[in-house]
Amino acid sequence: MKTVIQRGGLFLRLGMTAAALLLGQHAFAAGTTAGTVVSNQATVAYAVAGNGQTPILSTAAGSAPGTFDPTTFVVDNRVDFSLVTVDTALQTTGLGQANVPTRFTLTNEGNLVQDFRLDPANLPDTTADPFGGAQDDNIDMAALTAYVDDGDGVWEPASDVATYVDELAPDASVTIWVAATGPAAGITGDVAVVDLDATVREGGVANAEGGPVTDDIGVADDPDTVQVVFADGAGPGPGDGVETALSGYQVATAAxxxxxxxxxxxxxxxxxxxxxxxxxxxxxxxxxxxxxxxxxxxxxxxxxxxxxxxxxxxxxxxxxxxxxxxxxxxxxxxxxxxxxxxxxxxxxxxxxxxxxxxxxxxxxxxxxxxxxxxxxxxxx
Incomplete structure (x- = not known):
């Protein structure tokens, strides 16, 4: 796109370079891909005493005839994602029963590939049933572990073995299973409420869990650096790079x-x-x-x-x-x-x-x- 403005004998032409023109090809739910370079340059054409002069192209630091340095900035990383339970009711577990799954979905709503750490946990006694049942939490599950589904949406302990989310692209979703072993003792109707925390991690390297991501909220804008903005909502706190979702189990023994x-x-x-x-x-x-x-x-x-x-x-x-x-x-x-x-x-x-x-x-x-x-x- 180019814009031409005439002021007397002065012509001002503003141009967006190819990098900016291609932005639409990288648009996701959260916008343009982080790291995309936006380049912009203005051209000034003018005359002196009726004689056309060499046009001047703008630079970030100011320019003179013959310089060709556009003004650029990179799109920053908006970290945004959601974590929800797929379960609609407490999952049934027997006493000592192994590998009983609950199911969650994690979606990357940001504008950059990210890894995610997964941390399941038992919640304290008296925690309310997240599905509205009358029985509050009164037991704990054992061996809580989060696993990433292998892509078929079916819980398979032999093949669903990844314990972190690797290289999740913008707009992509993945199924996560929290598997646990039923308590050694209990009676029919006992309830264990569990949660799953998903914490954003650096992406970019396949088959390795990335390191922590730091929010740059307290850092001045740097146009040449991809900076991070935590835009996630629910979790331990808004904008903390962590999302939380709840599910639970209910004991069913011999009746x-x-x-x-x-x-x-x-x-x-x-x-x-x-x-x-x-x-x-x-x-x-x-x-x-x-x-x-x-x-x-x-x-x-x-x-x-x-x-x-x-x-x-x-x-x-x-x-x-x-x-x-x-x-x-x-x-x-x-x-x-x-x-x-x-x-x-x-x-x-x-x-x-x-x-x-x-x-x-x-x-x-x-x-x-x-x-x-x-x-x-x-x-x-």
Whole structure:
């Protein structure tokens, strides 16, 4: 672009050089790329006593005929970026469960390629659920680590291994995962609130985390140097080169549902055809333990206080087979509760216990453990 101004016999011509004319090719959301050189020069044409003189080109320090030194400055670095959580609710974790991810998006809204350091952390107890739940933070996650997605948007511990953002271009975004291990102890509904800090770092060198970036807010403008202006918003403070976003986890352990059914097996008059619960009848109790949670229930122990009005029936399923049990309708297993030994299948008085250290009963998510035994209604 050129502008010509005439004042009497004086002509003033202002010109923008090619560097400035190309600015539109480097425009991003935050404007022209940092480091772009803007060059400008004025031309003065004049006459003396009607005789045209040699035009004079401007310089930054003042000029005379024959000098050709334009006035230039470089575009400074506007550091601006955003960090948001992609999660819309607390992420479910089991006790001791490893590599449970929360998801964030980091976007470079500045005008220069930048690196970013990533720092996840547990927040203090009583921190409110960032998604509005009633339960505040009351536990901590373990092994919190931030990882950069490899580009497919899927959490993959084997391939999402970068721990800092490398060479993020203006207007580009990247997915970040904060992976953690569930607490060793806790109950269903416990909450851990976590945050992720992203701190701007120097870009320009691939495969190496850049050094700290310093805001030049207190330094006078230098037209020949790319200076830094922190323009970021939310975070520990506005304009500090740090952005923060929150997410969290909620514990979901085994959730057991217990049901007890009764079935009349036989009676003295009808046998096994439509038997009734009359004196002398054999009745079977079945205790069903269903795991509706997300983690296995281990070391399950079923204890049943048998009513004194009925009598426990030994060998109900065969010799030494007092109790029958199975997992999800699998193969029947049996144990002897009346052999006189205090084992993990034992009848002590009217209390029947099934399960323990030597009879390990584990119920995985969606599985059902069924424990059955039979009693007799005394005939007299």
């Amino acid at each position: 057991l549902e217990v049901r007890k059914d009764v079935t009349v097996i036989s009676d003295p008059f009808n046998g096994t055809t439509n038997p009734k619960a009359i004196p002398g009848a054999i009745v079977e109790f079945s205790v069903q333990v269903t795991n509706n949670g997300t983690q296995a229930a281990t070391g399950v122990v079923v204890t049943d206080a048998i009513d004194a009005l009925v009598t426990f029936l030994p060998d109900a399923y065969g010799a030494g087979q007092d109790v029958r049990y199975d997992i999800d309708g699998g193969a029947d297993q049996f144990c002897d509760a009346t052999d006189g030994t205090a084992t993990d299948c034992d009848l002590a008085g009217t209390s029947l216990t099934v399960g323990g250290s030597t009879l390990s009963l584990d119920v995985n998510p969606s599985e059902t453990l069924t424990v059955s035994f039979r009693v007799e209604i005394p005939a007299s």
